[in-house]
Amino acid sequence: MVVHGEDGSVVRSERFVTAVCTCRRSKIYPLCDTSHREVRREG
Amino acid sequence: MHLPAPRGELSAAVTAALGGHRGALPPVRGVDPHGEDLTLALHVLYELHYRGFDGVDEGLEWDPDLLRLRAALERPFLAAVREEVGTAEVAAVVEDLLVERLPGSGVSHFLRERGEWWHFQEVFTHRSIYHLKEADPHAWVIPRLRGRAKAALVAVEFDEYGGGRAERMHSRLFADLLDAAGLSSEYLHYLDVVPAPALATVNLMSMFGLHRSLRGALVGHFAATEITTGPSARRMVSALRKLSAPRECVRFYTEHIEADAVHEQVLRHEVIGGLLEDEPHLAGDVAFGLMATELLEDRLSNHVLGAWQDGVSSLREAADVLV
Ligand code: FES
Ligand SMILES: [Fe+2]
Ligand SMILES: [Fe+2]
Numbered sequence: 001m002v003v004h005g006e007d008g009s010v011v012r013s014e015r016f017v018t019a020v021c022t023c024r025r026s027k028i029y030p031l032c033d034t035s036h037r038e039v040r041r042e043g
Numbered sequence: 044m045h046l047p048a049p050r051g052e053l054s055a056a057v058t059a060a061l062g063g064h065r066g067a068l069p070p071v072r073g074v075d076p077h078g079e080d081l082t083l084a085l086h087v088l089y090e091l092h093y094r095g096f097d098g099v100d101e102g103l104e105w106d107p108d109l110l111r112l113r114a115a116l117e118r119p120f121l122a123a124v125r126e127e128v129g130t131a132e133v134a135a136v137v138e139d140l141l142v143e144r145l146p147g148s149g150v151s152h153f154l155r156e157r158g159e160w161w162h163f164q165e166v167f168t169h170r171s172i173y174h175l176k177e178a179d180p181h182a183w184v185i186p187r188l189r190g191r192a193k194a195a196l197v198a199v200e201f202d203e204y205g206g207g208r209a210e211r212m213h214s215r216l217f218a219d220l221l222d223a224a225g226l227s228s229e230y231l232h233y234l235d236v237v238p239a240p241a242l243a244t245v246n247l248m249s250m251f252g253l254h255r256s257l258r259g260a261l262v263g264h265f266a267a268t269e270i271t272t273g274p275s276a277r278r279m280v281s282a283l284r285k286l287s288a289p290r291e292c293v294r295f296y297t298e299h300i301e302a303d304a305v306h307e308q309v310l311r312h313e314v315i316g317g318l319l320e321d322e323p324h325l326a327g328d329v330a331f332g333l334m335a336t337e338l339l340e341d342r343l344s345n346h347v348l349g350a351w352q353d354g355v356s357s358l359r360e361a362a363d364v365l366v
Binding site: 013014015016017018019027028031032033034035037038039040041042043 | 141142143144145146198201202206273274277297300301302303304305307308309
């Protein structure tokens with residue numbers, strides 16, 4: 001499958017499911033790298 | 044792979060029995076459930092269900108006396124882990140695992156801040172015990188699932204096994220990492236130097252995988268791994284790039300950033316979701332599997348960081364094996 005990012009980036013994924021980044025924080029945008037997760041500062 | 048050196052009475056009896064010198068198998072009483080002896084004995088017995096050891100009779104996998112001993116070793120280990128984790132709701136545990144805490148205190152945080160090459164080599168060595176059989180323990184659960192959970196878990200496993208291409212199997216990517224790091228990629232090559240806290244993480248998945256009665260825990264284990272790998276793999280990539288590590292070392296982790304972002308979603312929604320729709324009474328076991336995985340990962344992390352803070356190796360007699 002071919003993923004087109006809103007910034008013009010294009011990647012090809014051969015995985016059975018592709019996780020697409022919608023938060024725009026991913027370092028491998030347009031794919032998700034789990035950067036969307038909640039970060040909690042403690043201590 | 045040859046049999047490892049024993050670490051006490053139990054592991055001595057097990058390795059002797061597998062080597063063909065069977066004496067009376069000792070009773071399991073008053074042993075430390077997280078200790079070196081019990082952990083290695085259990086690890087060796089589980090290995091009979093994977094690839095076994097050179098020169099060891101393959102039929103011993105189903106030897107009633109060894110299975111009885113294995114059960115006697117599993118009981119205190121499982122009881123100790125159960126007692127330490129307590130009980131919780133699946134959703135709450137998953138939610139908690141999904142939060143990234145800062146400042147982080149795990150091994151990958153240490154490596155990113157002040158990891159030296161020997162620290163990385165030690166981590167690769169600990170992890171070689173599992174990653175050279177990556178995904179294998181989870182394959183045992185397949186016949187015990189059905190419907191949505193089964194289809195989804197098999198799809199994730201297919202990805203772990205390289206999507207049908209041997210050179211892309213995650214276990215192969217880890218072997219390439221070891222070779223590039225100047226380490227041995229031979230299966231179980233480092234068994235003798237890997238201490239109990241690392242072996243116990245593999246024993247946990249073997250135990251969950253081999254017992255149908257623990258299928259919920261196995262699914263919880265798989266989910267915990269997939270949920271937590273993404274962020275730690277991201278830190279590993281930046282730590283390794285900082286040291287200009289070989290491409291193959293970085294590759295294993297970049298693959299896991301991308302793959303586990305997918306696997307996490309599929310595990311949570313399809314595998315856990317499907318299983319609990321089918322067998323709602325397993326919710327407690329799924330939560331247990333999630334928490335037990337974290338518990339043993341934390342123990343390993345504490346062991347490794349504790350040794351490094353004291354300026355010593357986190358491996359057993361590291362010097363002669365790593366060269
Ligand atoms: S959605 Fe952006 S990193 Fe996951
Ligand atoms: Fe993997
Ligand atoms: Fe995965």
